[in-house]
Amino acid sequence: MKVFLPNLGFEDDLAGRPLRPTVETAAAVAELGINMSLLANPGDAVAIPDGFVPDDLPPFLRDIEFIRESQVQDSGSVTLVPWGWSPSALQLAIACDMPPEHVPKSSVVRYVNSRLFSAQFDVIDVPQECTSPFEVFPFGTLCRDLEQWRQAVTMFRQLGYMKWVAKPQVSHAGRNRLIASGDNLNSQQRGWLNRNLRHPDGVYLEPWVEPLEEAGLQFEILASNSDEAATTRLLGVTGLINDPVGRYQGSVVYAAGHGVERWSRAIAHGHEVCRAAAAAGYQGPLGIDCFRFADPSGNHLVTRLCNDVNARFTMGRVALPLRRFLNSEPFGIWLHLTGRRQKSDTDVETTAITHNATDVKIIRTSPTTVSGRSVRAQTLFMTGPDAKKMVQLLTGQEVSGLTDGAAF
Incomplete structure (x- = not known):
């Protein structure tokens, strides 16, 4: 069992x-x-x-x-x-x-989940027809002391980015990070930076950019029973629905095979990441987040091939089994509603009718009560032409990577 x-x-x-x-x-x-x-x-x-x-x-x-x-x-x-x-x-x-x-050994799991590991694969894919500073400059950089931090902030400023984010070696879900502008920090910000710089491998600093489209690549690394190399499998691609500060709100679940071509460069790069993780001794689920954003000129769309490496399960991976409910639909949307955004089944139905978004199938995927208490969050899976519209009605968030009800 x-x-x-x-x-x-x-x-x-x-x-x-x-x-x-x-x-x-x-x-x-x-x-x-x-x-x-x-x-x-x-x-x-x-x-x-x-x-x-x-x-x-x-x-x-x-x-x-x-x-x-x-x-x-x-x-x-x-x-x-x-x-x-x-x-x-x-x-x-x-x-x-x-x-x-x-x-897998704890030391291996810690390493593969660290910024020290993911920094090796933080690559920006630039279209052949354009030039970009990211062909010369790295997107992010490891900083082990205040001098390296100042140098990185100066480099970002030269590239046109005043705002930046610092991340500790191990973090998750947009938590425990520092977002600031320039090098004039208040006491709380400086305290966070000094505290996390005490780690031998420092912090990872990167410019703050606005993702225009985000995806999660869901891999599985299977250990070999012999001296052969471990096997890496891509189980699927899921779109990411995040709020403006990067907190997870849901996933776009594509039918098998959908979404793969659009993220093919990131997937190929992801296999390299997985091979390195397997060589280090890791086995099990591994998710890689990637996204597209406008380069500093604002004229070109570039792709960050490896934003985060999560050597664990991810919510996108958890959502993949919901493919069973797609039938002939190319995609569905798994939505997390928390706090005041929670709605009863009747309220969701009323919202759909009121806003003429009735061409949607809604499946509840979590309990509404736990041990007799109302839950603090609920999840829904929605399919059909009006699924994207329902996400906007329920959360106010746009869903990228979908056009006219079809997955790229």
């Missing part, structure tokens, strides 16, 4: 940062983790914290078992499938008698 472990605090565990979430945050993370059930098959189980049993699962998920995290070790022979291979997940796998060759 497979047991999926939604350890969404994976990066904090990996980086050795103490996990002290508020009650609200811990509850939101636990509820979000229930979405890993989309990856499960009948007979599989999802491990959840005490007090977070989903009450009203959608019909297609009712054959999935939910067990307490404390029960995993006592569930007999299981194959643990964590969100990410953190040290605590590794310890649980050992306790479950999983063969060590099926589990």
Whole structure:
């Protein structure tokens, strides 16, 4: 039996940062983790914290078992499938008698998820018919001290970018980063920078640009049973729906084969990344984020082939099994609604009717109550010509990479 472990605090565990979430945050993370059930098959189980049993699962998920995290070790022979291979997940796998060759080492997982690793592959793809400063200058750079940081900020300014973002060696979901302009920092910003520069590998600095289209490349690295090289497979491409500051709001799920040609250069580059990860000893899910943006002149669209390397599951990967609901549609949209944006099934239907967006099929993909309490977030999967319009109505966000209801 497979047991999926939604350890969404994976990066904090990996980086050795103490996990002290508020009650609200811990509850939101636990509820979000229930979405890993989309990856499960009948007979599989999802491990959840005490007090977070989903009450009203959608019909297609009712054959999935939910067990307490404390029960995993006592569930007999299981194959643990964590969100990410953190040290605590590794310890649980050992306790479950999983063969060590099926589990990557913590040092390897930490390295492949680091900026030190991804910096090697941070390449800008420039169309042949144009010239760009990114043919000469790197997009981002590792900074290990304040002098290197100042030099990078000066370089970005010369390229036409005043605003920049600094990221620690391990981070996730647009959190724990510093966004600023120029080199005149306030005390809080300087404190963040000094604190993170204490890491031996420093921080990763890059210009702040506006993505015009974003995608997640969903790979799987399968370890070999012999001396042969590991196998790398592309499972699919998902579009990213983010808010203006880069926080995840949903995924565009393409039918098998769709979206591949449009991101072919990034996919080829992604296979190189995966081969390097496999050579380092990693096995398991690996997601790569890439995006298109206007170069400093504003005249050319260029592609950042490897924005982030996530050696773990991603929400885009979790969304891939929803292809089963596409039928003949080229794409569907998996949408996360939180806080005031949450709506009952009736409210969603009313919104569609009121705004003449009725040519859409909406499937609820998460519970509305957990252990008798209303959830803090819900997920919906939408297909049909009006799916894109419904995203705009429910979130106010545009969906890129789709034209006239068809996937590129």
